[in-house]
Amino acid sequence: MSRSLGPVQVLHDAPLAPLTTFRLGGPATRLLTATTDAEVIAAVREADESGTPLLVIGGGSNLVIGDKGFDGTALRIATRGVELRGTTLELAAGEVWTDAVARTVEAGLAGIECLAGIPGSAGATPVQNVGAYGQEVSSTITEVTVYDRRAGETVTLADEECAFSYRHSRFKADPERYVVLRVRFELEDAGGMSAPVKYAEAARALGVDPGDRVPLADARETVLKLRAGKGMVLDAEDHDTWSAGSFFTNPILTDERFAAFRARVRERLGDGVEPPAYPAGQGRTKTSAAWLIDRAGFTKGYGTGPARISTKHTLALTNRGDATTEDLLALAREVVAGVREAFGVTLVNEPVTVAVSL
Incomplete structure (x- = not known):
């Protein structure tokens, strides 16, 4: 059933699975699609004033929605707008991220070319501080314009106000407060x-x-090939891409915890085995979630049910076509428990869970 609420399209008992890259999840009580900032703000205000739970959806590439769906209003942000002035790029939240990256490469501008092929919308990038292949959006973002639900007004936050860190931000820390409208990059x-x-x-x-530097187009094409080889570029015919990309973040451990982890690795795998280690700030070390998963026995293609680890990349959990969200979560819980038992490290999911928990 559908009707028009002003200019905003409204659907009732609306399927959400088609709006996610996992293709999982039940329906929303109501689904609104907003194509302008004003429509986004009006829809958010309506939900807040009526006390209706609100789920904001962009590209759906980082969502795990429960099988029972979402009891509330889902707001799909479909705003459009690209403004390129010199080296300054401003994107509406609903712009397709991969298209925006391609456009900057064509314009001869560097800074986000290694983020090619990442699914989702521009508005999601500051929330997650999206990064890959040595680049993070926090390195180029100068401003994020948001609707502040607590203050009831639109505000623009400078990069230093966004509290960016590894796959984290002020927006992710307080998900009920901010709705991203526009993002500006230098x-x-x-x-x-x-x-x-x-x-x-x-x-x-x-x-x-x-x-070293390379031609922009070469960097973009190389990253796209690397991602495709890992099932990280969306392809409707390839079930390895029916995922949220990397399902777990790379653990960042204190020196004390890393020493204990290293000892567990040697105990389990032998004295000559060294786990991956990357500096992550004073007194902290980042290690590889993919390495942990693989060494704990969860190799590519692991699983016999409708949800399995990708055949191309151990960090991706996938829907093989007829999975349920509960199938996916069961696999995720198995992996988390196995890694914890083997190495004493607890993996953290990167996608946002809706009406379910890991």
Whole structure:
């Protein structure tokens, strides 16, 4: 059933699974689709004033929705708008992220070219501080315009006010308060060359040393190939891409916890085995969730049910076509328990869970 509430499209008992990359989850009591900032704000205010639970959906690439669905209003942000002035890029929240990256590469601007192929909308990027292959959006974001539900007004936050950290931000820390409307980036004109390549795998694929620059188009195409090889570029025919990308974040451990973890690794795998270790700030070390999952016995393709680990990448949990959300969560819980038992490290899910928990 559908009707029009002003200019905003309204659907009742609306399926949400088609709006997510997992293709999982039950219906929402009501689904609104907003195409302007004013419509977004009006829909949010209506929900808040009536005390109706609100779920904001962008590209749906980072959502795990329960099988029973969402008892409230789901708001799909479908706003459009791209403004490129010199090296400054401003995107409406509903803009498709992969298209925006392609546009900056075509314009000869560096800074987000290694974030090519990441599914979802522009408005989601500051929430998660999206990053891959040595780049994070926090390095180029200068401002985020949001609707502050607590204050009941639109505000613009400078990058230093966004509290960006690894896969985290002020917006993720307080998800009930802010709805992203627009994001502004400051990019670099390096004469058609990329930002310095930081990620070792990307540098190897490009045939350069870390720190070198390459033509922008080469950087983008190489990242797309690397991602596709891991099932991280959306393809309706490939069930390895029916996922949320990396399901778990890379653990960041204190020096004391990392020492204990390292001891567990040697005890389990032998004295000559060293776990991945990357500096993560004073007294902290980041290790690899994919390495942990694989070494705990959950290899590519693990599982016999309708939800399995990707055949291309151990960090991706996938819907093989007829899974339920509960199937997915059962697999995720098995992986978390197995890694904790093997190495004493508790993995944290990266996707946002709705009406369910891990």
